[in-house]
Structure formats: structure tokens, C-alpha cells
Amino acid sequence: MKSRVTSAIDFNALGMQSDYARVPYSSDVSAYGWIPVPMVCFNGGNGPTAVLTAGTHGDEYEGQVALRKLVQVLSRTQVEGRVIILPALNQPAVAAGRRNSPLDGGNLNRAFPGTADGGPTAMIAHYVATELFPMADLVIDLHSGGSSLDYFTVTLAHPGRDDGEAQAVRRLLDVFAAPYSIITDGSGGGAKSTLYAAAEQCGVPAISTELGSGATLSRHGLAIAQDGLARVLRQYGIAPDLEVPQPERTQFVKFIREGAIYAPCPGLFEPFVATGEQVEAGQVAGLVHRLEDVGSDPVELRFKANGTVAYRRFPTLTATGDALFGLMVVQ
Missing domain, CATH: 2.40.50.100 (RNA polymerase II/Efflux pump adaptor protein, barrel-sandwich hybrid domain)
Structure with missing residues (x-):
């Protein structure tokens, strides 16, 4: 079924556009309303497409801030490919400062691939999986420990379904270059229901992160997010003029x-x-x-x-x- 979520953004038009993913939601106070999930698209023409998300859990802030800062950077930078940025993907949870949506209790990172006719959380997941992933050449979903965990700074990825996908995932981890990287089957967390697992099922190389601790902002985690995003956009030819620091080599570990x-x-x-x-x-x-x-x-x-x-x-x-x-x- 086609997504019921809409947007005024024309993803094929050149330049910068800012609007919302408009998620239909009928409530006591708004019978025919919609939830505004902020979205920005930069399109410079030919080149790969990066889909960048944060706020999948509303109480995780390093990614949310990093993507807002990236919007400002890209507005002053030549973009060759296309960058689609959603810094508050689970907008109801972000507005409430909670891990899960206060509207339906949904944990967005346990809701993929979602459904077109479900609640708000399921509809957001379905929109990302069916409308954004088909356009994407790479996906980065930024997470942190949130309110309940103090997390070391790591990136995570599913292994890919064949050797070609495995190499693409490994390249993305190497370029992002967090201090530590983990290739996982997700069995200790959301298994196949996470955003980056759903991207894998669409054949798109995707990584997730853990960048901080508690419902606050780690400057160290924020710097890792900013530097990693800039390296990826430069190395993949999407924003080749970005200045990026030379990374340390990421160390591969496992849970x-x-x-x-x-x-x-x-x-x-x-x-x-x-x-x-x-x-x-x-x-x-x-x-x-x-x-x-x-x-x-x-x-x-x-x-x-x-x-x-x-x-x-x-x-x-x-x-x-x-x-x-x-x-x-x-x-």
C-alpha cells in the first residue's frame, strides 16, 4: 500500500527545500490534522543520495543537533548529489523528550518496515521504508544512549545480504570513522525492526550510532557525529568541498x-x-x-x-x- 504520508518537497527539483513529512493524525483536538515531521532536501543534480535521520528516539540529542548544524553548513556549500535530512524523525517523541511516541507508545526503532494504515509511529516507519529508501544510496541514523543508558561512542551496522553489500557497509563504517564499529545481526536489540535493518532489506548500506549518555548533549559525541557526517558527504562525492579532519582508523569490535x-x-x-x-x-x-x-x-x-x-x-x-x-x- 502507498504511504499516506505526504510532503510538499519535490525530491527531483534542484536546490534546497524545507517542509515536513505530513503524517495524518486524527485527535480529540484536530479531527483532520497531521503531525509535522521536519525535513530538508538539498539537491545538486547528479550524484549519490544520502538519507540522514535523528530523533528516531526523542530523548537522544547528539544526532538531532548534528543534523540541524549540518543543514546550516550545506546551505553554504556546493552540493553535487542529494541529501535528505530528518533531524526529528519521531517528532512526537522529540517534542515530549521521550524515547517512545506519547501518541501511540510506539518505539520507532522497533516499528520498521511499518504500515501505511497504522498509528503515527507505523506510518513514519512505512514512509521512510517505502518513499525514502528507494531514493537512497546510503543511510545514517544517529542514536545515543538516551535517558536510560550511558553508551560508549560506537557505530553499528547490519552485515549486508551478500559480499557486495558487506563491502558497501564496511566502507561506510570506515569513512564515518567512529572510534569503534560493530557489525551486528541486531539480536540483542531490535533485530529486523530497526531503521538500519530495514535499509539493509532494501539493499541500501546503512549505519546507526551510539554517541552519548543520558538525556543531555555530549560535546564529544556531537563532534564525532559532525565529523563523520562531513567525511561521508565528502568521500561519497555529495558535498566534495566540505573540510573534514583526518580520521583515526575505526576499530571493529563485537558485543x-x-x-x-x-x-x-x-x-x-x-x-x-x-x-x-x-x-x-x-x-x-x-x-x-x-x-x-x-x-x-x-x-x-x-x-x-x-x-x-x-x-x-x-x-x-x-x-x-x-x-x-x-x-x-x-x-
């Missing part, structure tokens, strides 16, 4: 499932290590102070494997089943 630690009970989480630290099997990772039993000893958490801390829970208050730590190792 280890036995490295994950989850909260065994409700309580107050006291971590003993930070993201980026090297840890060993048997090392004490932290404590959970039981919320309802002040007189009992706290629950001691220990790592079950050697590795580097990839992420750590950000809030202190925790519930049974919350992810507290994840580990990665060099491939």
Missing part, C-alpha cells in the same frame, strides 16, 4: 552476550565501573541496593567475561530486568 548484566530486583544501582573501562570475568561490577528491604545486604553484581564496558545504565533507580551493563571485545 558479547555473556557480558550483559541485568537487574535482579528493584533497587538503587551503584556502578563500580564506567563505559570504556576494561573489565575481567569475576570482577565486581556494582551493587543493587534492594528498594523494599533496607536491612538486607545489597546484591553484588559480577562480570562473567572479559571485555570493555560498552554501555551502563544511566539512572540509579532500577527495576527487575533493566539492562545494567553490556560488554564488547575486539574482533
